[in-house]
Amino acid sequence: MKRTTVILMLLAINCFVLSIHVKVGIYSNPPQVDLVDGKPMGLYVEAIEKMAQKYDWNVEYVYDSFANLLDKLLKKEIDIMTSIAYTEERAKLYAFNNHALLLNWGVVCSRQVVTSLFQLDKKRIAVVPRDVYATALRKMLTEFNLTAEYIEVLDYGHGLKLVKEGNADVTVVSRIFAVLNASKYDLQIGTVVFSPVELRFAFPKDSEKTPTLIQQIDEYLAELKSDEKAYNELLGRYLGTVVEKRFIPKWLVWLLIGLGAAGFLLWLWNRTLESAVRKRTKELNEALKELEASSEEIRAMNQQLTATNEELEAQSEELKAVNEELEKVLGQLEKSLERFTDSLDKISNVIICEDEELEDQIKSLIKIALDREDVEIVKAAKNDENSLRFKLGKDFSLVVNRSENLTIPQIEALNTLAKLLRILLEVREYLKEKEEFSKKVINVLLETLRLHESHTAEHAKRLAEFSKQLALKLGLDREKAELVGWAALVHDIGKLAVDKDILNKPGTLTKEEYEKVKVHPVIGAELLKMGGLEEIARIVKYHHERYDGNGYPEGLKGEEIPIESRILCVIDAFDAMTSDRPYRKAMTVEQAVEELKKNSGTQFDPKVVEAFLELIKQNTQ
Structure with missing residues (x-):
């Protein structure tokens, strides 16, 4: 009895140890994955449940927005992220399994069918944050120098709702989601296709569970895809793509063969016509190139003649300008000599105080240098206790009132100015x-x-x-x-x-x-x-x-x-x-x-x- 009890305990412990607790991130993206009345649903959820049964996983589902789940995966708060597009950029942040359960690509939905990227210029576009299709569309619009206002939404369903209510012009969703849901919102699926991707499972890097989970998931998917019937039935339950065997009548087979033969003959005839058209088109293009080359040569010669004529005219104008400039310089030299002579006379007038305006200019100059106004220019000024005198010549001096004490730099500055004016006076004499x-x-x-x-x-x-x-x-x-x-x-x-x-x-x-x-x-x-x-x-x-x-x-x-x-x-x-x-x-x-x-x-x-x-x-x- 004791031996039987020990064996049962060991089996229970072994089962507990071998069982793996797995946190699986899910978000609203039907029919791949969703939460309906509190219950996880969808293609990826059914696959997870079958793998949990096969490999003895203890599954805990974590429901959140797509962007929040990416953050939780990076922080190792969940072990698996379902239905995530594989890209090289994401592979730098997360680990991915090797087999995809689905292939998908991005489309746009709007009230009118979008047939060109240029129709999206300056439109309001609803996008899910960090969604691979939204990221690809942004890049494409930028490369074509197109601008748009991007409105972030929680999931694809909210994006369709915004467009229907007129609060956005376009929304970016996956092709599968669009096919199953666009008509519910009276929206049209555009013909612009972008970012084809594999939808895989993602895992946190450097997690102890990750290698085991990747190995088990790839093993399950390889077995599933090897059974074409089981795989198509699984897809059919969610995507409406069940492949069923149907009886084909013999008369229909012969009709199809006849149509195929006729189609082949039509294709062969079409190829013959295409070959003849290509040959003739090539001959016409070569003839056109020869004509264009001759035209370019004539145009180049004409441009060269025009340039030569313009150069001759420019040289003639330049010679004329040089002659005028020489005459102008000679006249200016004479005027410059007269101006310098007048300048000496004006400085002399300043020194002997015959011109009140020039005297004011000297006072203004001294005011800038010393911030003082009590400066006079007088004849035969005598030294006294209330003023300082700076000699300009034998008869004239700069006189500064001593009502406020002058600093040494101010005295030196005044002395320098006096020297300058004295030098100018002496220079004029010589x-x-x-x-x-x-x-x-x-x-x-x-x-x-x-x-x-x-x-x-x-x-x-x-x-x-x-x-x-x-x-x-x-x-x-x-x-x-x-x-x-x-x-x-x-x-x-x-x-x-x-x-x-x-x-x-x-x-x-x-x-x-x-x-x-x-x-x-x-x-x-x-x-x-x-x-x-x-x-x-x-x-x-x-x-x-x-x-x-x-x-x-x-x-x-x-x-x-x-x-x-x-x-x-x-x-x-x-x-x-x-x-x-x-x-x-x-x-x-x-x-x-x-x-x-x-x-x-x-x-x-x-x-x-x-x-x-x-x-x-x-x-x-």
């Missing part, structure tokens, strides 16, 4: 020949700047020739190119009003120091205006503006910045990068070129950068 006026004045200014900050003056000289070359390369006329060259020489003249300790500081500038440096283009422009050099002043004033509008002094953007200033900005930056400075060593030319490319379109005008890089390449060669 310059006699108009032809040398412009060059010598600029050299004196540069020498003054060199004494204040040596590397800035040398930097200006290097910029001048490059600026003219770049201006000409960008299509500016020679007069404007010369102006850019002059502007390059004096572009940093306003730094005379900035404390040289700030200019030569080896470290990073403070915010206050940087704000003082930022006024130098305005100061330089004001100085040049007082000399009658308004066009050069305009170039100098805006040479620190950025193409994206983040520069100074006025934050101009793009084409608002004068082209001459944009040219000067690029060359100024390149020379600064390739020169040693107190706060850093010089870059190589290659490094500076990369910086220009990097900041093209933000700090610099892309058109100017491109032309400058070509100019560097030409000069290197």
Whole structure:
């Protein structure tokens, strides 16, 4: 008796150990799988039940949406996912068995039959999230540059319902689901077919149960498909595709044979006609190609003659333009000499205070540099306790009220301005020949700047020739190119009003120091205006503006910045990068070129950068 009891216990334990608890994910996709009145139903459920009986599985069904079940499969919260399309992308996330129970593909359902992808452009399309057919359709529409509004639904049934109610134009479903359900919603199945797939079982990767389940499911499916009758009966119960043996009368057999023979003869005759048509079509196509080749040759010759004629006309116009430009340059040279002479006279007028407007300009210049208004220009001013005097010449001085104490940088700035005006006064006395006026004045200014900050003056000289070359390369006329060259020489003249300790500081500038440096283009422009050099002043004033509008002094953007200033900005930056400075060593030319490319379109005008890089390449060669 005891022996019998032990044997029964061992058998019970063995059965318990061999039984596998399997969680099977199901969702609403009739007739493959569904939950009806709380009971799992469908083709895949019947297959699962038969496999559970054969392999002693303890099955627990988990019902959820398709997208949620995919997440649960990834997290190993279920062991099997039913009726899932196999794709290479999904195979990276999940394990799949090798045999498919069904083949399926995607279709669209709507109130009117859809016969082309282009009918879906700008339509409202209901899709199940992460559905393989919906994913394939999205990709196809994108490849054809078509757009659509995608409305996510829980399952295929909800998609059909939305279209019927007019809340969507089209829905994406499987072919099987469409055949069995579209008519219930008075919808039509489109003729567009996409994403043919095998419907398999999916499993979590790296699960201990997965290898066993895959082996058992593939074994069952192989046996099922080997019995054609059993397999078709299973499909027929759910899809209406039962294959039954029927009696065929002999007369019908002979009729079918006769029809087959007639069809074969018709096909043979059709093939003969097709062969003759293809041969004739080939001959006609070859003749057409020869005619097209002759036509192309004649057209090419005509285009060549037209181009030659246009080139001759262009050369004639170019020669005419060159002659006009030469005459214009000669006239401008004479005008430039007169303008520089007038500039000296205006500066003299400022110094002796005969022109109130120019005196106001000097006061405005000093106000920008020092933020003060209590500056006067007087004759034979005497020192007293309430003012400071900066000598301009033997008879005139700048006088500053001591009502507020001046800082050392302010005193140095005033002293520098006084030196500049004194130098200009002395230069005018010595310059006699108009032809040398412009060059010598600029050299004196540069020498003054060199004494204040040596590397800035040398930097200006290097910029001048490059600026003219770049201006000409960008299509500016020679007069404007010369102006850019002059502007390059004096572009940093306003730094005379900035404390040289700030200019030569080896470290990073403070915010206050940087704000003082930022006024130098305005100061330089004001100085040049007082000399009658308004066009050069305009170039100098805006040479620190950025193409994206983040520069100074006025934050101009793009084409608002004068082209001459944009040219000067690029060359100024390149020379600064390739020169040693107190706060850093010089870059190589290659490094500076990369910086220009990097900041093209933000700090610099892309058109100017491109032309400058070509100019560097030409000069290197």
